[in-house]
Amino acid sequence: MPKLSDVIAALEALWPPAWAEQWDAVGLVCGDPDAEVGRVLFAVDPVREVVDEAIATGADLLVTHHPLYLRGTTTVAATGFKGRVVHTLIRNDIALHVAHTNADRADPGVSDALAEAVGLRVTGPLVPDPADPAGRRGLGRIGELPEPMSLADFARRAAAGLPATATGLRVAGDPGRPVRTVAVCGGSGDSLFDDVRRAGVDVYLTADLRHHPASEAQQAGPPALVDAAHWATEWPWCEQAARRLDEVSERHGWALRTFVSRAVTDPWTAHAQALPLDEPTTSGAPR
Structure with a gap:
């Protein structure tokens, strides 16, 4: 079996830490570089259920x-859930590595x-990432559907392709409008509205859209918006990442x-x- 240091080197070759945003916290969180690794679990969140x-x-x-x-810490005491995660991982000889931005x-x-x-x-x-001469890296992706469809049909297609969550998908735009080109951004994407508009796409699929940016984007005109759960838009990367590590292995x-x-x-x-x-609530407040 490879050592943890070997596997981390492979992960950092796939997702170099230098590509992360300056505010981000990526890389090895805990683990002995000399420990052997035989099984690797990929997930979106380092929470108790996943541990x-x-x-x-x-x-x-x-x-x-x-x-x-993400924002640093001065303690890993098990008095909070993050400290308990670290203690549990170390106690069970499990390393934690993060690949974020x-x-x-x-x-x-992630967006692929x-x-x-x-x-x-x-x-x-x-x-596009200006540091990539091939023009392949960068935030978000622009894509095309195999054939034009209505916004409502695309929303149903997206809902079927993403893992189910309690909130489902929210849609802004005429359900019957035809769409063919789509911009996507895994995770929170309302900071990219200007880029989406310049791309001239029919739909923008992302997560965590706030009221005012979404409202202003709709008032400004196309594209339509499809807002999914943050976790759901990033979970497909876990399967992609596992496949890529399988290839290295x-x-x-x-x-x-x-x-x-x-x-x-x-x-x-x-x-x-x-x-x-137009339906009254039990309190009698107007709806």
């Missing part, structure tokens, strides 16, 4: 997209996996076993449908 799954799987390494300590920018990366999940043919990055003869967590760690757990505005 419990890593233990049950017999994983030696947990690779997550989201950092455990460096995986967002990669080719292929999202595009594949909803049936798009990627034509290029939404925001096969080349080196490591015989690693990779697993992808199916635990839904989106924080929203239920959805209540609002009443139409």
Whole structure:
């Protein structure tokens, strides 16, 4: 079996830390570089449910997209959930490695996996990385559908391709409008509206859209918007990442076993449908 240091070197070749945003916290969080690695679990969030799954799987390494300590810390005491995660991982000889915005920018990366999940043919990055002479890396992706369809049909296609969450998908735009070109950005994407508009696409699929940016974008005109759960837009990367590490393992003869967590760690757990505005509530307040 390879050492953890060997596997980390492979992960950092796939998603170099230098590609991460300056504010990000990527790389090895805990683990002994000399420890052997035979099983690797990929997940979006380093939360208790995923750590419990890593233990049950017999994983030696947990690779997550989201950092455990994004804003730094002065303690790993087990008095909080993050400290308990670290203690649990160390106690069970499980290392933790993070690939976040460096995986967002990669080719292929998080948005490529999202595009594949909803049936798009990627034509290029939404925001190209100027450091990439090939013009393949960058934030978000622009893609094409196999054939034109209505916005409503595309939303149904996206819902079928992404893992189910309590909140589902929200759509802004005429459900019957025809769409063919789509911009996608895994995770929070309302900071890229100007880039999306310049791309001239029919639809923008992302997550965490806030009221004011979404409202202003709709008032400004196309594209239509499809807003999915943050976790759901990034989960397809876990399967892509596992496949890429499998390829490295096969080349080196490591015989690693990779697993992808199916635990839904989106924080929203239920959805209540609002009443139409003309129906009274039990309190009598106008709707």
